[in-house]
Each structure stands twice: as structure tokens, then as C-alpha cells.
Amino acid sequence: xxxxxxxxxxxxxxxxxxxxxxxxxxxxxxxxxxxxxxxxxxxxxxxxxxxxxxxxxxxxxxxxxxxxxxxxxxxxxxxxxxxxxxxxxxxxxxxxxxxxxxxxxxxxxxxxxxxxxxxxxxxxxxxxxxxxxxxxxxxxxxxxxxxxxxxxxxxxxxxxxxxxxxxxxxxxxxxxxxxxxxxxxxxxxxxxxxxxxxxxxxxxxxxxxxxxxxxxxxxxxxxxxxxxxxxxxxxxxxxxxxxxxxxxxxxxxxxxxxxxxxxxxxxxxxxxxxxxxxxxxxxxxxxxxxxxxxxxxxxxxxxxxxxxxxxxxxxxxxxxxxxxxxxxxxxxxxxxxxxxxxxxxxxxxxxxxxxxxxxxxxxxxxxxxxxxxxxxxxxxxxx
Amino acid sequence: xxxxxxxxxxxxxxxxxxxxxxxxxxxxxxxxxxxxxxxxxxxxxxxxxxxxxxxxxxxxxxxxxxxxxxxxxxxxxxxxxxxxxxxxxxxxxxxxxxxxxxxxxxxxxxxxxxxxxxxxxxxxxxxxxxxxxxxxxxxxxxxxxxxxxxxxxxxxxxxxxxxxxxxxxxxxxxxxxxxxxxxxxxxxxxxxxxxxxxxxxxxxxxxxxxxxxxxxxxxxxxxxxxxxxxxxxxxxxxxxxxxxxxxxxxxxxxxxxxxxxxxx
Numbered sequence: 001x002x003x004x005x006x007x008x009x010x011x012x013x014x015x016x017x018x019x020x021x022x023x024x025x026x027x028x029x030x031x032x033x034x035x036x037x038x039x040x041x042x043x044x045x046x047x048x049x050x051x052x053x054x055x056x057x058x059x060x061x062x063x064x065x066x067x068x069x070x071x072x073x074x075x076x077x078x079x080x081x082x083x084x085x086x087x088x089x090x091x092x093x094x095x096x097x098x099x100x101x102x103x104x105x106x107x108x109x110x111x112x113x114x115x116x117x118x119x120x121x122x123x124x125x126x127x128x129x130x131x132x133x134x135x136x137x138x139x140x141x142x143x144x145x146x147x148x149x150x151x152x153x154x155x156x157x158x159x160x161x162x163x164x165x166x167x168x169x170x171x172x173x174x175x176x177x178x179x180x181x182x183x184x185x186x187x188x189x190x191x192x193x194x195x196x197x198x199x200x201x202x203x204x205x206x207x208x209x210x211x212x213x214x215x216x217x218x219x220x221x222x223x224x225x226x227x228x229x230x231x232x233x234x235x236x237x238x239x240x241x242x243x244x245x246x247x248x249x250x251x252x253x254x255x256x257x258x259x260x261x262x263x264x265x266x267x268x269x270x271x272x273x274x275x276x277x278x279x280x281x282x283x284x285x286x287x288x289x290x291x292x293x294x295x296x297x298x299x300x301x302x303x304x305x306x307x308x309x310x311x312x313x314x315x316x317x318x319x320x321x322x323x324x325x326x327x328x329x330x331x332x333x334x335x336x337x338x339x340x341x342x343x344x345x346x347x348x349x350x351x352x353x354x355x356x357x358x359x360x361x362x363x364x365x366x367x368x369x370x371x372x373x374x375x376x377x378x379x380x381x382x383x
Numbered sequence: 384x385x386x387x388x389x390x391x392x393x394x395x396x397x398x399x400x401x402x403x404x405x406x407x408x409x410x411x412x413x414x415x416x417x418x419x420x421x422x423x424x425x426x427x428x429x430x431x432x433x434x435x436x437x438x439x440x441x442x443x444x445x446x447x448x449x450x451x452x453x454x455x456x457x458x459x460x461x462x463x464x465x466x467x468x469x470x471x472x473x474x475x476x477x478x479x480x481x482x483x484x485x486x487x488x489x490x491x492x493x494x495x496x497x498x499x500x501x502x503x504x505x506x507x508x509x510x511x512x513x514x515x516x517x518x519x520x521x522x523x524x525x526x527x528x529x530x531x532x533x534x535x536x537x538x539x540x541x542x543x544x545x546x547x548x549x550x551x552x553x554x555x556x557x558x559x560x561x562x563x564x565x566x567x568x569x570x571x572x573x574x575x576x577x578x579x580x581x582x583x584x585x586x587x588x589x590x591x592x593x594x595x596x597x598x599x600x601x602x603x604x605x606x607x608x609x610x611x612x613x614x615x616x617x618x619x620x621x622x623x624x625x626x627x628x629x630x631x632x633x634x635x636x637x638x639x640x641x642x643x644x645x646x647x
Contacts, residue, residue, distance in 0.1 A: 049577035
């Protein structure tokens with residue numbers, strides 16, 4: 001399908017596609033086994049300017065938006081859904097600054113992020129606060145010209161590797177969600193340490209780690225927006241970032257299907273290529289159809305965000321749910337078409353299935369997304 | 384340090400086929416790329432510029448569509464690109480081509496180094512680089528796999544490079560300006576950057592025709608080319624070998640018999 005991309009978006013697509021093919025594909029399996037952070041690929045991505053595609057030109061980016069990020073994430077995820085996260089999770093950590101940062105904060109942090117000199121990460125989840133984001137127990141106490149952070153964040157993507165963290169903490173626990181605030185915390189700040197690095201089922205090239213704050217003093221200038229806005233910052237950030245997760249899922253599904261089409265043409269049983277069997281053909285056709293539907297949905301949503309539409313929660317949740325459920329289904333079917341070989345780690349396809357699973361879980365589980373969609377539906381009806 | 388890189392646009396041979404009737408390349412529908420060895424030349428020039436400053440000018444002689452190759456060079460970091468193109472150059476062999484390029488380099492003027500890929504993957508002659516250095520009357524180091532040292536003077540401007548040979552390598556020192564041709568061992572070419580691609584789109588391509596260059600008309604194009612192509616053919620495929628079986632004594636006997644009866 002032709003989505004009538006702009007010239008610049010076509011350049012981004014072609015460049016990301018080339019990087020995926022020439023640089024990521026050859027090393028994806030190795031990073032999956034070792035679970036180390038792909039700094040060599042991060043260097044390629046930063047040299048190619050891809051870290052700046054969603055950042056304004058005056059802060060060193062190329063001035064694109066959600067659509068540009070979606071296109072790049074999709075292409076990179078075709079080769080590895082873990083490595084692509086170095087970019088996508090940096091965007092997630094940067095959106096709070098883009099959306100709520102002052103000009104000084106943007107001047108200070110965005111140029112290095114746009115150049116790929118610094119990665120970013122977003123820290124909301126805790127052991128007791130995941131889907132229930134308002135239950136954040138990390139505290140930020142104001143003392144004179146600084147805040148003191150205490151608490152532990154869990155499962156933070158890019159944790160330990162990123163330099164810039166946007167952290168949601170409570171300035172007044174008695175107020176629940178209304179007592180939260182978001183802060184910029186730099187790696188190396190005293191009292192800010194990294195805890196356990198997680199051993200994961202998929203996206204193993206991506207770092208997932210605990211952030212531990214012990215009397216961590218940060219200047220009050222690092223508050224994003226105002227006290228009490230922490231929950232809003234998080235929700236608005238997710239509204240922006242959901243098409244990103246969705247495009248990660250889309251890329252994983254497309255990458256798996258591409259490999260599968262190649263495989264079924266080669267694999268012979270009963271004296272002929274298994275691609276000649278209608279049962280196999282129908283599966284391929286269904287997968288291609290669902291992938292295309294997800295792509296159309298994600299692109300429409302990203303373009304809506306870039307056009308400045310205010311209420312995007314429902315639509316971005318729809319895109320995220322549809323694309324991630326689709327990716328799980330498609331990658332499972334791809335393994336099925338590879339048969340016994342598909343279950344073996346010598347073949348690249350099972351990795352796609354493992355990588356796909358997380359997209360149904362993080363940045364709001366698909367159950368939470370359905371809650372957002374249903375809430376919006378019911379509210380629309382009441383109005 | 385001002386560097387001139389000479390490149391050639393070639394058909395992407397990974398998907399090129401030979402017409403069995405005419406024995407020539409079937410070029411229609413085949414994508415054009417920058418000659419892969421020239422990618423190493425561009426990369427080395429950009430690295431030297433990053434280290435020593437100066438300008439990188441990329442030069443190509445070819446049909447108008449070679450502009451595409453020059454835009455790619457801009458996306459990789461070239462400061463200036465020049466397309467030397469004229470019907471009068473049609474049919475140039477390596478002699479006429481290197482003469483025309485040398486006149487173009489002469490016109491560019493101020494340069495410290497000329498870099499070429501070791502050869503083009505379509506013609507495979509490896510003659511144009513050395514030809515340019517002869518026409519310019521500057522020293523050359525071919526098959527460079529590493530630049531060890533560059534001394535930009537003001538006195539005793541020179542460079543030292545490792546030149547690949549079949550057995551190993553030689554270290555050669557040359558005064559500058561000079562010309563080098565590079566092999567793929569010299570570096571790993573970078574990918575273009577997004578900002579580079581955007582710059583490439585808008586880049587101005589300088590176009591020089593025969594009249595813009597101070598040329599001897601007898602030395603260009605088909606007339607200026609001493610090479611005459613008599614015939615092009617695909618060599619016949621090698622015959623399948625024969626595997627002899629048995630123990631050593633039997634095999635050697637069979638072999639001697641075969642050699643006697645069929646070869647000698």
C-alpha cells in the first residue's frame with residue numbers, strides 16, 4: 001500500500017531499512033544470546049541522525065514527529081525488536097521534556113539526545129505500581145532549592161545505559177495521582193544507582209534495569225511542568241508513545257512474515273514447495289492482511305498526533321492494542337509455518353515470537369489499553 | 384588538506400546478467416551504484432578531512448544519470464561534486480578517460496591528494512587511477528591498505544602508506560600531491576546520514592563539458608582511445624572434474640593412464 005510518505009519520510013525509511021539490513025540483521029542473534037547492550041548499533045544510529053527525527057530543528061533534530069519515529073522504529077524492528085528499542089525508549093524518555101519542558105530544559109537536554117550522544121529513559125513503573133500508575137511510592141521531598149528523591153523504579157528500559165532519565169515521583173503521597181511530579185535526573189547524580197539487570201524472555205538486546213534513589217538531591221530546575229502534574233505528564237507521554245510501541249510490534253510482525261515467505265518457498269514436503277498448499281497460502285494472506293491493517297491504523301494515528309489533534313488517548317490505545325495483538329498472533333503463526341525448525345533456536349523465527357510478547361504488556365498492558373478505549377467510548381456516549 | 388576523489392557509476396553486478404547473443408552486459412533494469420571500491424576512496428577522503436580539515440571534491444565522468452552517484456557522495460560528506468559529461472567523451476577507453484579526468488583535476492587546481500578505488504567492477508582494468516597520475520605527472524601509490532602518516536608541511540609535504548602486494552605489503556613514502564588507489568582493507572565505509580541525504584537532495588552539481596576543459600580534442604572520446612575492442616566473449620564454463628576412486632596404488636595407475644591417453 002502506498003501511504004504517500006513525504007520525501008523526508010522516504011529518506012528515513014530507506015536509511016533505517018539499510019541500517020537494519022546491513023548492520024542489525026547480522027548481529028541480532030548474537031545480541032539475543034548475550035543480552036548485552038548494542039552500543040555499536042547505537043553509534044550507527046546516531047551517526048545517521050536517526051535519534052533526532054522527532055525533535056525540533058532548533059534543538060538539533062530534523063523536525064519530524066511521531067510519523068517519522070514510527071517509520072524508523074518499524075524498519076529497525078524488522079531486523080531486531082530489541083535493538084530498535086534503544087531509539088524508541090529514548091523517545092519515550094524524551095517526550096516528557098518535549099511536551100512539558102521549559103525552553104531552558106529543552107536547550108539543555110534535547111541537542112545531545114538528538115545527536116545520539118545521550119540516550120534517555122522514562123521511569124514510572126515500580127514493584128507496586130505498574131498498571132496502577134497512581135500508586136507510585138518513590139518520593140520527592142522539596143528542601144530549599146532542590147528535591148530529595150527516595151525509592152526504586154523497576155523494569156526501566158535503557159536503564160543504566162541512558163544518561164537522561166525522566167522520573168515520576170510523589171511530592172505528596174496523601175494526594176495520590178494528584179501528588180505526583182516528573183523530574184529530570186542525570187546519570188551520575190549522587191544517590192542515584194542502578195540495581196538488578198533483568199534476564200528477559202525477549203527484547204534481550206535492550207537493557208531493562210532497576211533505578212535506585214537514596215537521598216538523591218536534584219536541583220529544583222529539574223522539575224518538569226509543575227508539582228501535581230506527574231500523572232498527566234505520564235499519560236500524555238504514553239498518548240504520544242503508543243504508536244511507537246505499535247510500530248515496534250508492526251516491524252516485528254513484518255520481519256517475521258518476510259522470513260516466513262522466504263522459508264515456505266524453499267521448504268519441500270510431499271514432493272513440492274509447501275507454499276503451493278492452500279492451507280499455507282491462506283495463513284500467509286491473513287498475516288499480510290492483518291499487518292497492513294495495523295500499519296494503516298498506526299500511520300493514521302501518528303499523523304493525527306503530528307497534526308496536533310488533542311484527544312488521542314483512545315485512538316493511540318486502539319493502535320497499540322491492535323498492532324501488538326496482531327504481532328503476537330502473526331509471529332506465533334510464523335513459527336507454526338516453520339514447523340519443528342521454527343521451534344529451534346538455530347532458526348531466527350522463534351526470537352520474533354519472544355520479542356513480540358512484550359508489546360502486549362509494556363507501556364500499558366493491553367487490558368489497560370482496552371480500559372482506556374472503553375472509558376472513552378462510554379464518555380462519548382454520555383456527552 | 385584538499386582531496387579529490389574520482390568515482391565511477393557502475394551497474395550493480397550482484398544482479399547483472401550477460402546477453403548470450405552479444406556477450407555484453409544487460410544493463411536495462413539494473414540498478415546503478417557507486418563502484419564499491421570507490422566507496423572506500425570516498426570514506427578515506429572523509430576520514431582524512433575529519434582529521435586534517437580541508438575539502439573533499441568528488442569527480443566523475445559519465446552520462447547525465449551519474450549525477451545520482453554524486454548526490455550519494457554528498458550524502459556521505461563530500462563538500463563539492465563535479466560531473467564531467469559530454470557526448471564528445473563517448474567511447475573513451477581508460478587512456479582517454481584518465482586524460483579527461485586529469486584535465487578536470489587540473490582545472491579544480493589546489494589539491495594535496497587524489498584518491499581512486501583500485502578498479503571498477505565493470506571494466507576491472509585498474510588503469511584509470513595510474514593513468515591520471517601519469518597525465519598529471521604526480522607520483523602514485525596503488526593498492527593502498529593503510530595510510531600511515533600524512534605530513535602537510537609547510538615543507539616536505541609527504542605521505543607514507545602501506546601498499547598491498549600478493550605476498551604482504553610494502554611501505555611507500557611519496558611527496559604530495561600524489562595519487563593513491565585504495566583496496567577494501569583500508570576502511571569500513573559509513574552509511575549516509577539523514578542530514579547528509581537532505582543536503583544531497585539540494586546539492587548543486589557542477590557540470591563540465593568538453594568546452595569547459597582545456598583539452599586536446601585528439602585525445603578524448605573514441606578518437607582519443609587507442610584501445611579497439613575486437614571481440615567480447617564469455618569464457619566457456621570449466622569442464623567438470625573427474626574424481627578417481629580406489630586405494631592409492633589404483634588411483635595413481637588410473638591417473639597415469641588418463642594422462643598418457645588423454646592429455647599427453
